[in-house]
Amino acid sequence: SKSLALSGKKVLVTAGPTYEPIDPVRFIGNHSSGKMGFDIANSLAKYGAEVYLVAGPTHLVTKEAGIRIIHVTSALEMYDACHRVFGEVDVVVAAAAVADYRPKYVADQKIKKNSEEFVIELEKNPDILASLGAIKKHQFLVGFALETENEEEYAKQKIKKKNLDLIVLNSLNDKGAGFGKPTNKVTFIDKDFNIQPMDLKSKEEVANDIVKKIIKHYE
Numbered sequence: 292s293k294s295l296a297l298s299g300k301k302v303l304v305t306a307g308p309t310y311e312p313i314d315p316v317r318f319i320g321n322h323s324s325g326k327m328g329f330d331i332a333n334s335l336a337k338y339g340a341e342v343y344l345v346a347g348p349t350h351l352v353t354k355e356a357g358i359r360i361i362h363v364t365s366a367l368e369m370y371d372a373c374h375r376v377f378g379e380v381d382v383v384v385a386a387a388a389v390a391d392y393r394p395k396y397v398a399d400q401k402i403k404k405n406s407e408e409f410v411i412e413l414e415k416n417p418d419i420l421a422s423l424g425a426i427k428k429h430q431f432l433v434g435f436a437l438e439t440e441n442e443e444e445y446a447k448q449k450i451k452k453k454n455l456d457l458i459v460l461n462s463l464n465d466k467g468a469g470f471g472k473p474t475n476k477v478t479f480i481d482k483d484f485n486i487q488p489m490d491l492k493s494k495e496e497v498a499n500d501i502v503k504k505i506i507k508h509y510e
């Protein structure tokens with residue numbers, strides 16, 4: 292419907308972990324379930340936005356109309372998928388937990404347990420959000436920061452480094468925040484470094500709070 296707050300807006304959302312292959316049967320991953328990103332996509336769609344949901348490996352599904360899911364596995368695949376749609380979108384919300392490093396060499400065959408020690412050499416993945424920040428024009432960029440120490444300072448650095456408009460900080464020091472859980476506790480920090488701590492809420496409610504910030508930007 293044309294009357295919804297985000298009708299006519301296109302939004303790119305990233306969700307879930309990435310899996311970085313070691314060999315045909317193994318990978319390096321993380322604990323992201325994808326729920327935070329899926330809840331954001333659902334909330335955006337309810338407000339009339341057209342959503343590209345670029346999702347790493349997850350069992351989650353969405354029945355919300357207006358969401359196109361693009362399934363990816365690795366950070367490099369997520370990078371490509373995001374850059375393919377970026378030119379079309381008005382807003383980006385990056386909730387994915389992207390692996391910062393990937394194995395430098397991926398074995399063609401299953402690695403055998405022949406030695407007592409086994410070292411995996413890693414190389415840096417591109418920072419997807421920073422790469423979008425570097426080329427953004429009109430786009431409103433919302434990032435996440437998942438921290439375990441020095442939270443607000445690191446989050447502020449990410450705003451600058453990735454050229455963000457808003458960052459959603461969650462800390463693994465807060466009970467009920469972060470990976471897997473149905474709840475999250477976030478602090479919003481905008482590009483002028485205004486800090487707004489929020490209560491512990493369901494991820495659906497946190498998603499709604501994020502979407503309200505986006506709506507406010509367009510008012």
Ligand code: PMT
Nearest residue numbers: 324325326327385388389418419420435436437469470471
């Ligand atoms: O999926 P759930 O189980 O519901 O858990 C939700 C969550 C904890 C994964 C989510 O709330 C969250 O914090 N997502 C971001 C996790 C993360 O990797 O944060 P970061 O501080 O390392 O990254 C900062 C920002 O840059 C993020 O927006 C991230 O998506 C982005 N990034 C990071 C690295 C990279 N190579 N490319 C990126 O785009």
